Amino acid sequence: MTSVSPASLPALRVAVLGAGTVGTEVIRLIAEQGEDLAHRIGARLEVIGVAARDLERDRGPHVPRALLTADASALVRQADLVIEVMGGIEPARSLLLEAMEHGASVVTANKALLAQDGVTLYEAADAHGVDLHFEAAVAGAIPLVRPVRESLAGDRIQRVLGIVNGTTNYVLDAMTRTGASFQDALASAQELGYAEADPTADVQGHDAAAKASILASLAFHSRVNLSEVHCEGITEVSAQDIAAASRMGRTIKLLSIVERVGEGESERISARVYPALIPSSHPLASVSEAFNAVFIEADAAGSLMFYGQGAGGAPTASAVLGDAVSAARQRVHGGVGPREYSYAELAVAPLAELRSAFYVSLTVQDRPGVLAAIAGTFSAHGISISTIHQELLEDGEEPARAHIGITTHTAVESAMTAALTDFAGTATVLDVDSVLRIEGE
Ligand code: NDP
Ligand code: HSE
Numbered sequence: 001m002t003s004v005s006p007a008s009l010p011a012l013r014v015a016v017l018g019a020g021t022v023g024t025e026v027i028r029l030i031a032e033q034g035e036d037l038a039h040r041i042g043a044r045l046e047v048i049g050v051a052a053r054d055l056e057r058d059r060g061p062h063v064p065r066a067l068l069t070a071d072a073s074a075l076v077r078q079a080d081l082v083i084e085v086m087g088g089i090e091p092a093r094s095l096l097l098e099a100m101e102h103g104a105s106v107v108t109a110n111k112a113l114l115a116q117d118g119v120t121l122y123e124a125a126d127a128h129g130v131d132l133h134f135e136a137a138v139a140g141a142i143p144l145v146r147p148v149r150e151s152l153a154g155d156r157i158q159r160v161l162g163i164v165n166g167t168t169n170y171v172l173d174a175m176t177r178t179g180a181s182f183q184d185a186l187a188s189a190q191e192l193g194y195a196e197a198d199p200t201a202d203v204q205g206h207d208a209a210a211k212a213s214i215l216a217s218l219a220f221h222s223r224v225n226l227s228e229v230h231c232e233g234i235t236e237v238s239a240q241d242i243a244a245a246s247r248m249g250r251t252i253k254l255l256s257i258v259e260r261v262g263e264g265e266s267e268r269i270s271a272r273v274y275p276a277l278i279p280s281s282h283p284l285a286s287v288s289e290a291f292n293a294v295f296i297e298a299d300a301a302g303s304l305m306f307y308g309q310g311a312g313g314a315p316t317a318s319a320v321l322g323d324a325v326s327a328a329r330q331r332v333h334g335g336v337g338p339r340e341y342s343y344a345e346l347a348v349a350p351l352a353e354l355r356s357a358f359y360v361s362l363t364v365q366d367r368p369g370v371l372a373a374i375a376g377t378f379s380a381h382g383i384s385i386s387t388i389h390q391e392l393l394e395d396g397e398e399p400a401r402a403h404i405g406i407t408t409h410t411a412v413e414s415a416m417t418a419a420l421t422d423f424a425g426t427a428t429v430l431d432v433d434s435v436l437r438i439e440g441e
Contacts, residue, residue, distance in 0.1 A: 006038035011046040012328050015079035015104075017072055017095055018086035019052045019059045022109055022136070025317035026083060026324075028062040033321075041325055042332040049075040051086065051095075077102050081327055083320060084108040093117060100124045100132075105327040109136035109320055112201070115210035115226035118217065122340035131330055131337045133323035138211045139164050139292040141315030142308040143322075148218045148296065149338050155298040157219040159259035161439075162294030163287050164211040166311040167195045167202035168234050168254040170290040172275070175242045176251060182237060194290045194311075205233035208256045208273045216258035216271045219296075221344040224258075224271050228348040232274040241434050244361065244405045247389070250277040251285040255439060261349050268349040277359050278440035352414040357386070357438040359407050360416075362423070363431040366392060366400040370428045374404070377422050381415040383408050401430060407438065 014030070016023055030037065030045050038044045050063055051072035059068070069075055072095050076082050082099040084106060086092055092113050096106050097120070106125070108114070114121065114137055125132035135145045139162075148157065163169050167189060174185035186203065189195035201207045209231040216224035234254050245252050255278075258271045278285055283305060287293040292310030297303050309315035330337050364370050371388070378385055389405040408416075416435070423429040 004039070006035045006044055009038050009042060009044050010332075011044045012041070012080045012331060013048045013078060014045050014324070015049055015051070015075045015082045015099070016047060017051045017076070017082065017084045017092070019050045019063055019068065020085070021313040022085040022316045022320065023050065023083075024059050024063055025313035026085060026320050028060070029317050029321050031062045037321075037325060041328045043328060045081070045324065045328060048078060051075055073098060076104060079104045080331060081324060082106045083324055084110055085320065086110075087112070089113055089116060093120070096121060097124050100128045100130050103128060103130060105131035105133075105331060107133045107320055107323040107327055109134070109316060111137040111207065111210040111214060115213040118214065118340075119223060126339060129336060131327040133327055133337065134214070135323050136316045136319035138214050139294060139306070140166070140308070140310040140312065141318050142292055142294065142306050142310060143319070144294055144306055145214070145218065147304070147306070148215065152296070152298055152301060153338075155300045157296060157298045159257070159297040160215050160219050160294060161255060161257045161259070161297075162306075163253055163284060163292050164256045164294060164310060165202055165205075165208040165254060166290030166292060166309075167199055168205075168208070169287060169292070170194045171203070172234060172237065172242075172252055172254065173288050175237070175239060176246065179239055179243070181239050182235060203233050203235050205231040205254065205273045208254060212256040212258050212271050212273055215256070216269055217340075217342070219258060220260065220269050220346050221341045222269060222346040223342045224269060224348055228271060230272040230274070230351040234275050236434065237275050237436075238434065240403075241361065241436065244359070244389070245277045246280075248277070248359075248387070248407070249280050250438070251280045251282075252277055252436065253284055253287070255284075257439070260346075261354065267346060269346045270349050270351075270354055272351060272354075274437060276437045276439040278438075282440045284440065352412075352417065354413050355410045356413070357408055357410050357441070358416055359405065359434070359436045359438055360420075361433040361435075362404045362406070362429050363393070363433055364402055364404055365428050365430065366402040367428075370402075371404075373426065373428050374406070374423075377419050377426075378406075378408065380422075381411075381419040383411040383415055383419055385409075403433075
């Protein structure tokens with residue numbers, strides 16, 4: 001058998017947009033694995049330029065300064081394959097559209113852009129007959145987009161549920177292990193480089209919501225925009241909530257949940273991100289540090305679990321490069337990869353209509369009749385209490401106060417909202433400290 005020399009293979013011109021955490025690792029992997037990749041593709045990946053803002057900063061041995069350019073637009077016009085790892089909405093969107101218009105296939109890790117305006121990108125890919133891949137946009141290194149989009153294309157997915165944000169998982173895990181406050185756990189995540197300097201999108205749940213929007217669109221063949229994903233972050237989760245969860249044999253995790261709700265003509269999608277209590281025996285409860293894990297439930301396949309590194313330069317670059325190889329193979333052998341299918345056109349159900357069990361934490365006056373009044377309010381809204389835990393607050397304040405943690409049986413969201421509104425007008429309930437859903441039971 002004769003082996004083809006990679007040098008004799010044709011070159012595919014690759015433009016890399018961004019030379020940060022992910023971009024430098026993508027370029028390193030292309031440099032280090034160039035020969036193998038050439039054999040796998042049938043062509044060499046030749047990096048013709050790397051777009052960045054600061055052209056003076058040293059990017060390590062694999063990114064020579066000569067490759068750096070501030071003119072990303074000129075770069076994409078010369079490329080066969082564009083890898084976008086710069087992030088943000090603009091100029092990333094315009095550059096990807098320009099690249100596709102010029103016939104280049106594109107790979108992006110940009111979940112914010114896909115969740116906000118994926119439709120424009122999908123339509124451009126279709127119009128120009130090029131590929132659009134984005135495995136790294138959801139859960140970093142974990143193969144998730146491809147299984148949902150391709151491996152399970154013959155099945156009917158019912159639900160995708162999991163932890164898709166590493167920063168918040170690190171923070172909640174640290175709070176659970178050490179009893180630290182949210183602020184202290186976040187500061188430690190930043191010191192260790194897990195959380196970004198500006199972790200707003202992570203801790204407010206927007207990053208997880210963007211991933212939920214992408215997963216829901218793919219899983220249910222419908223267009224689910226970021227604005228349709230109900231999103232709550234972890235900034236209000238307190239050390240008391242973590243301790244209460246632990247006392248009940250539960251763990252708090254930031255969950256992304258996308259699922260089918262209703263049947264037949266009234267079938268819709270629910271897409272939501274919130275911190276929830278799950279049983280400590282649930283497999284997701286043991287997902288520690290910045291790891292991600294996702295369950296997919298499909299009619300024929302049953303339950304599948306995906307676990308691994310959801311962030312970081314090298315893990316994310318692995319997913320980006322997998323996409324680059326796929327797109328490059330399509331260019332060499334012809335044809336296009338999987339497209340966007342939104343034929344099902346399922347609408348998104350409002351959160352108010354959904355049902356879940358709740359944990360509600362209240363600060364109340366410690367006097368006769370308070371528990372009865374609280375139970376009466378829940379009962380008036382059709383909410384059934386499952387457990388009650390009470391602790392006196394021994395802080396010397398008058399009148400005496402107590403802290404009450406209540407779990408409920410499954411209830412409709414709008415009923416819980418109405419009950420909480422009623423509490424706000426009473427003298428007995430001094431504060432609604434937390435309201436968290438209970439999942440996975
Ligand atoms: P970084 O901030 O580390 O890198 C961004 C790079 O893009 C920098 O090199 C920056 O240039 C360049 N850049 C930004 N804006 C422009 C612009 N207008 N013109 C030219 N260059 C520009 O980001 P990451 O590598 O962490 O993330 C990249 C993408 O990957 C994002 O979409 C992110 O959401 C996604 N992602 C990241 C993961 C991670 O773990 N980091 C995981 C999964 C996805 P300069 O260096 O000169 O400032
Ligand atoms: N900030 C994201 C996280 C990066 O913490 O998971 C990966 O998308």
